[in-house]
Amino acid sequence: xxxxxxxxxxxxxxxxxxxxxxxxxxxxxxxxxxxxxxxxxxxxxxxxxxxxxxxxxxxxxxxxxxxxxxxxxxxxxxxxxxxxxxxxxxxxxxxxxxxxxxxxxxxxxxxxxxxxxxxxxxxxxxxxxxxxxxxxxxxxxxxxxxxxxxxxxxxxxxxxxxxxxxxxxxxxxxxxxxxxxxxxxxxxxxxxxxxxxxxxxxxxxxxxxxxxxxxxxxxxxxxxxxxxxxxxxxxxxxxxxxxxxxxxxxxxxxxxxxxxxxxxxxxxxxxxxxxxxxxxxxxxxxxxxxxxxxxxx
Numbered sequence: 001x002x003x004x005x006x007x008x009x010x011x012x013x014x015x016x017x018x019x020x021x022x023x024x025x026x027x028x029x030x031x032x033x034x035x036x037x038x039x040x041x042x043x044x045x046x047x048x049x050x051x052x053x054x055x056x057x058x059x060x061x062x063x064x065x066x067x068x069x070x071x072x073x074x075x076x077x078x079x080x081x082x083x084x085x086x087x088x089x090x091x092x093x094x095x096x097x098x099x100x101x102x103x104x105x106x107x108x109x110x111x112x113x114x115x116x117x118x119x120x121x122x123x124x125x126x127x128x129x130x131x132x133x134x135x136x137x138x139x140x141x142x143x144x145x146x147x148x149x150x151x152x153x154x155x156x157x158x159x160x161x162x163x164x165x166x167x168x169x170x171x172x173x174x175x176x177x178x179x180x181x182x183x184x185x186x187x188x189x190x191x192x193x194x195x196x197x198x199x200x201x202x203x204x205x206x207x208x209x210x211x212x213x214x215x216x217x218x219x220x221x222x223x224x225x226x227x228x229x230x231x232x233x234x235x236x237x238x239x240x241x242x243x244x245x246x247x248x249x250x251x252x253x254x255x256x257x258x259x260x261x262x263x264x265x266x267x268x269x270x271x272x273x274x275x276x277x278x279x280x281x282x283x284x285x286x287x288x289x290x291x292x293x294x295x296x297x
Contacts (some may be wrong), residue, residue: 036125071094072090072091072094074090080184
């Protein structure tokens with residue numbers, strides 16, 4: 001295969017591939033259907049032309065037949081008038097017209113046969129066109145359904161061209177967002193570490209470290225103050241608790257002394273009417289004091 005042949009083959013294959021990609025099956029079916037309808041129309045036009053031609057021949061035949069009758073009548077009249085010469089001329093013309101009539105009859109017969117064939121072909125072609133139209137509509141419906149199903153499947157799986165573009169846009173947006181977030185975090189970290197100096201401030205790194213130390217010292221001093229206040233409050237609470245315990249113990253001792261004195265004076269009966277309490281009352285009060293002491297402890 002020579003260079004020119006190979007080039008021609010490659011060009012034809014490329015053109016064929018482009019045509020295949022550009023071809024729409026539904027449009028091709030519609031175009032084929034229109035071509036078949038055009039052919040049917042041509043056949044109908046041919047039948048109409050043939051019928052017209054046949055009608056012309058039939059009209060011409062009728063005229064010749066009329067002429068034959070005319071010449072036959074002329075021959076009869078010439079014979080009646082003893083004009084054999086005129087009768088002979090009339091018969092000769094009659095014979096010529098009859099020959100023409102025979103030729104016309106043959107042509108008309110041929111036209112009738114051709115017309116019948118064309119009508120039969122027209123009917124066959126019309127039936128084929130109807131079958132093709134039904135099949136065309138079925139194929140178009142199947143193709144459109146398959147195309148719609150393919151588009152839906154591509155949209156669901158994301159393998160279509162449009163969905164691929166959308167997926168790429170989302171990926172680029174995510175990458176851009178992550179990059180900006182990382183950059184913002186890096187800037188915040190550098191700013192916290194003092195790597196970037198504030199353009200509106202005349203302080204350097206040493207000034208900032210001294211401020212941090214001063215702030216830490218103030219926090220430590222305040223912490224010590226709080227600890228001292230809390231320690232003083234605990235000491236006051238312990239002193240008050242000890243004072244309360246001593247008062248309770250003194251009161252208990254007084255009650256026990258009163259109880260012992262009362263027991264030495266009598267056998268546990270009640271005292272006289274000057275307001276002294278009985279031993280039962282003393283014991284009850286003692287128990288209440290003990291209970292209060294236990295609760296305060």
